[in-house]
Amino acid sequence: MNLKQILNSRLLSNTFNLFVLYGISSIVPILLVPYLLNTIGVEKYGLVNFALIFSFYFQIVNEFGFDLSNVRHIVKNRENISELGKIVSSILQCKFILIVCSSIVYSLV
Structure with missing residues (x-):
């Protein structure tokens, strides 16, 4: 398989999309947790996490x-x-x- 075929393959596209989704799923909690802590408080945030787990x-x-x-x-x-x-x-x-x-x-x- 030459370089052109690799660059045009679905594997490369799917790999890139997976990296993007993984990056978004890693960044969203970093942004969301401080907002939730300020909005609902530490105690209620702990209860929400306990219910989720x-x-x-x-x-x-x-x-x-x-x-x-x-x-x-x-x-x-x-x-x-x-x-x-x-x-x-x-x-x-x-x-x-x-x-x-x-x-x-x-x-x-």
Whole structure:
């Protein structure tokens, strides 16, 4: 692959876009945290962060590795439409069950 093909490739474009998004996601909290601390105060900011972290635990339970393992299954069966439907259906059913279970636990806490 020569330099011209590399510069015109989607890989370079996607890499650049990823760097831009990562940069923005790093800069926004630096600008937002001082504003929030001045606006709502330190105590309420701590409560908001505690609630976010508590919610993220349930998000981790609901993801349960689906984003990694199911990509492999989908790529293996990308030509077989009926099998893809079964895979997506089972993913959604499992996620729904996990959401219901974690919602029950979340409401108890």
